[in-house]
Amino acid sequence: MRRAALAGxxxxxxxxxxxxxxxxxxxxxxxxxxxxxxxxxxxxxYPDRRHTSRAFELVVDALRYRA
Numbered sequence: 001m002r003r004a005a006l007a008g009x010x011x012x013x014x015x016x017x018x019x020x021x022x023x024x025x026x027x028x029x030x031x032x033x034x035x036x037x038x039x040x041x042x043x044x045x046y047p048d049r050r051h052t053s054r055a056f057e058l059v060v061d062a063l064r065y066r067a
Contacts, residue, residue, distance in 0.1 A: 015039055 002019060005012040006027055016039060022028040042063045
């Protein structure tokens with residue numbers, strides 16, 4: 001989606017951290033900013049931490065270190 005917007009194909013709605021450099025460089029412009037809710041982070045809900053798969057642990061680690 002980001003590449004399509006950079007090529008001029010239309011509007012996109014992505015997390016700010018994914019396009020911040022493009023906005024700062026003037027390659028993308030914000031529109032409808034007053035309609036965008038602030039992003040407070042990712043949330044995961046799971047019932048039992050004792051029995052998690054390795055795949056789930058990798059997702060949790062990826063989200064944890066993204067911030």
